[in-house]
Amino acid sequence: MWERFSFYGMRALLVIYLTQHFLFSDDKAQGLYGAYAALVYLIPVIGGVIADRFLGSRKAVTIGAVFLVLGHFGMAFEGRGSVQELSFSGGVYDVVADGRGDNRNLFLVTGDAEFPVTFTAEGMTIEGAGDRLPAFVPTADYELSVRPDMLSIGGLSIPYEQILYLSLAFIIIGVGFLKANISTTVGALYAENDPRRDGGFTIFYMGINLGAFLATLACGYLGQTYGWKYGFGLAGIGMTLGLIQYLMGQKWLKGKAEPPKPISATFEGLFWILGLLAVIPAWLLVQQTELMEQALPILVPVLFGMVFAFALVGFKGLERTQMLAALIMVFFSVIFWMLFEQAGSSLSLFAERTTDLTVVPGVTMTAAQTQSFNAGFIVLLALPFSAMWVGLAKAKMEPSTPVKFALGLIQVGLGFFVLVFGAQFAGDDFKVPLIFLALLYLLHTTGELFLSPVGLSMITKLSPHRVVGLMMGVWFLSSSLAHILAAIIAQQTSSDTVAGQVVDLGGQLQTYVSTFTQVGLWGIGAGVLLLLISPFLKKWMGDVR
DSSP: OHHHHHHHHHHHHHHHHHHHTSOOOHHHHHHHHHHHHHHHHHTHHHHHHHIIIIIOHHHHHHHHHHHHHHHHHHHTOOOSOOEEEEEETTEEEEEEEESSGGGOEEEEEOSSOEEEEEEOSSEEEEOSOTTSSOSEEEGGGOEEEEEOOEEEETTEEEEHHHHHHHHHHHHHHHHHHHHHHHHHHHHHTSOTTOTTHHHHHHHHHHHHHHHHHHHHHHHHHHHHHTOHHHHHHHHHHHHHHHHHHHHHTGGGGTTTTOOSSOOOHHHHHHHHHHHHHHHHHHHHHTTOHHHHHHHHHHHHHHHHHHHHHHHHHHOOHHHHHHHHHHHHHHHHHHHHHHHHGGGGTHHHHHHHHHEEOEEETTEEOOTGGGGHHHHHHHHHHHHHHHHHHHHHHHTTOOOOHHHHHHHHHHHHHHHHHHHHHHGGGOOTTOOEEHHHHHHHHHHHHHHHHHHHHHHHHHHHHHSOGGGHHHHHHHHHHHHHHHHHHHHHHHHTTOOOEETTEESOHHHHHHHHHHHHHHHHHHHHHHHHHHHHHHHHHHHHTTTOO
16 A cells, blocks of 8 residues: 555656656656656566565565665655746746646746746747837747756766656666565465455455555645645655555565575675666666657567467467467557556646646645546445456356456547547636546546456466466566557647646647547447457357456
């Protein structure tokens, strides 16, 4: 719960923080989020292997938790933020922001005065400057640049942006050690046929989503109301509490998550050092968003094709068809997650820029807090959905796994059409009522509950024992690819900004409508296609349901 508290608390703020504090362009911010998220799903493949062969889950989770504490607290070192520079008529001026959310106003700074400015697609309007500055400057007549905030250490100047990248790298490596191994630890507590296993994982799943729900509300509020460092700092405190709790409670694991064979303190220390060294390539890769956007969409399908060919050649009969069915559903899961994961990027900026965040008159949310809808709906719906599947199974009416996947895809597509429909209710400020964003997250959550809980289970059931590890690797690789593709989609919603504010709100809303219509059609189309071929997949799966 605490680990997810820290992770989702940071995630809720990240893209808004990048655009408003470091003044990243939409493309750069959403690309960075995609690269970061892709690495978060890629590295656990390695972390799982290290734990299985050398460290054991308990030690791996401890290393991961320490790295996460360092990364989350590193995010709180924000500096003063980058400065927007604007050049026109031979002069260079700073454009600074004051306030937050809808109360955020921009000012043009001269040597001894500040003048309120507003930007539109046509140009910049300067108020109260008199004869000192023109009242209006067309867009074509000014140029924008960003001056980064620098940290001085012993005469050396380091951009605060690099502290951000380093912090994200610590989080990536921390999640790599922790993500797969914490689930393994829960599973190790129960014997293979222990009837309490499903109940244990239900508690685990609810804890995860409770942490995500509380974090997005608390960190999202503090970060956007009082200052980014308070939101990120609270995420770090949450991770620290999780680490303390885990260290104090290890006796209750009763040796179930130990190394496969005893290891010395020196050998364990080697992995601490290797983890620190791994931060360096993660720090470099998270900055190479274009490289990852180009490489992963090529590398992962090639690996996927190799595994597909291996299934055709290396297996026969039922084992072959089961592997092929699993691989086809992994392919469709990529489509689901690349649409679902708009939450941390395009939907986050949609909430900030084009959503009326009024809950009831006099009560508003921050944009980051809207990320709580998904986790909140899961907490409310997970148990009813579980009971529904049990009831349908008893009545011999439970849908097969391919049908569940298909219905999940259709729901994620329909979610985007809810926002497209809601756009017609936007007022003169181009803001869509909050209820439509909430309904999108409701449909995305029900879609997730159709697909996500059965995904990993499907991999373990359909994969021959000797290649379960390989297929789990394929599952994580596909999730990594989905996050990069999600970033590429999110970049299609990008808009021109000045000091973190959108220049053309009307154009921004139309861009969202156009992009969300397209991705909604993709989701529904993929779901209908999977529904059509589901009878064949069900037959290939044999007696696995």
